[in-house]
Amino acid sequence: MRDFLTRLPKAELHLHIEGSLEPELMFALAERNRVRLPFASVEEARDAYDFSDLQSFLDLYYQGMSVLHTVEDFYDLAMDYFRRAHAEGVVHVEMHFDPQAHQVRGIELPVVMEGLALARRHAERELGLSSALIMAFLRDQDAAAAMSLLDEAAPYWEMLDAVGLDSAERGNPPSKFVEVFERAARLGIPRVAHAGEEGPAAYIREALDLLDVCRIDHGVRCLEDPDLVARLRDEGMVLTVCPLSNVRLKVVERIEEHPLPQLLEAGLRVTLNSDDPAYFGGGVLDNYLACQRAFDWDEATFIQIAGTAIEAAFVSQRRRLALRRQLADSV
Ligand SMILES: Nc1ncnc2[nH]cnc12
Numbered sequence: 001m002r003d004f005l006t007r008l009p010k011a012e013l014h015l016h017i018e019g020s021l022e023p024e025l026m027f028a029l030a031e032r033n034r035v036r037l038p039f040a041s042v043e044e045a046r047d048a049y050d051f052s053d054l055q056s057f058l059d060l061y062y063q064g065m066s067v068l069h070t071v072e073d074f075y076d077l078a079m080d081y082f083r084r085a086h087a088e089g090v091v092h093v094e095m096h097f098d099p100q101a102h103q104v105r106g107i108e109l110p111v112v113m114e115g116l117a118l119a120r121r122h123a124e125r126e127l128g129l130s131s132a133l134i135m136a137f138l139r140d141q142d143a144a145a146a147m148s149l150l151d152e153a154a155p156y157w158e159m160l161d162a163v164g165l166d167s168a169e170r171g172n173p174p175s176k177f178v179e180v181f182e183r184a185a186r187l188g189i190p191r192v193a194h195a196g197e198e199g200p201a202a203y204i205r206e207a208l209d210l211l212d213v214c215r216i217d218h219g220v221r222c223l224e225d226p227d228l229v230a231r232l233r234d235e236g237m238v239l240t241v242c243p244l245s246n247v248r249l250k251v252v253e254r255i256e257e258h259p260l261p262q263l264l265e266a267g268l269r270v271t272l273n274s275d276d277p278a279y280f281g282g283g284v285l286d287n288y289l290a291c292q293r294a295f296d297w298d299e300a301t302f303i304q305i306a307g308t309a310i311e312a313a314f315v316s317q318r319r320r321l322a323l324r325r326q327l328a329d330s331v
């Protein structure tokens with residue numbers, strides 16, 4: 001099964017590129033940029049990745065990215081991840097990035113965009129790996145800051161495959177960001193949002209009704225609202241689920257208790273993703289393998305999930321056809 005899951009061409013729709021920063025690279029960049037880290041070693045950093053909830057993770061996540069300063073740093077960050085992902089059979093990566101978390105440290109948007117763009121081009125050429133860019137608004141900042149970011153990103157609107165909404169969910173409902181999402185819609189930029197990770201099912205409804213999103217990131221708490229589940233199914237809404245993340249952030253206690261089987265049973269279109277692989281103990285393949293061990297799914301189930309990710313990816317029609325063919329040839 002490991003061979004089969006490795007071979008399966010996997011599209012990843014939910015990754016925070018800053019959450020792919022492995023401690024080894026974090027230390028290398030800290031030295032390059034003369035940043036002091038609160039850890040004495042790579043092992044000490046890994047030992048600190050023991051989270052009680054989303055906020056306790058976010059505190060370390062924002063601290064970790066303080067080593068990212070230059071175009072080269074963002075290039076190295078993304079290229080490092082693309083190489084690892086490619087080695088485990090990932091063929092397409094859609095990455096969230098958090099400009100506001102860099103701007104507060106004095107790192108301006110062009111630095112981030114240039115580094116990521118270089119890595120994307122290189123990955124396409126060297127690895128045949130395609131990618132998409134999702135510019136995320138930090139929901140624990142005010143809506144005006146999100147609007148300013150969207151304005152500032154004008155030179156890059158064409159490069160954005162979508163905008164998203166992430167960071168601390170509780171107390172920061174989608175309704176706070178209606179205006180900026182409406183503006184993105186008028187600009188023709190697709191929208192996604194984290195909802196129903198730690199927050200209630202009502203936030204998923206809001207994301208659909210008020211933000212007009214085309215995918216829900218996480219969404220696992222939809223099961224608390226049967227009418228919402230029916231709606232998600234009828235609308236064919238895709239959930240970008242991240243099982244290892246949910247375990248590490250204590251959304252669920254154990255992977256065996258993860259609601260993925262119920263989501264599939266309800267006819268929902270689910271995909272498997274890593275979220276923040278450097279912090280949550282594994283990449284896309286590890287998430288597939290963890291589900292295989294926990295739920296004993298057959299090959300057909302994984303083919304269905306990998307197929308859903310290909311259908312929901314932000315890719316050209318030509319690329320989608322190529323990915324479909326790769327999937328068909330792999331099984
Ligand atoms: N799992 C997650 N939820 C919300 N915001 C995030 N930013 C990075 N990872 C996140």
Ligand SMILES: [Zn+2]
Pocket residue numbers: 014016166194217275
């Ligand atoms: Zn996420």
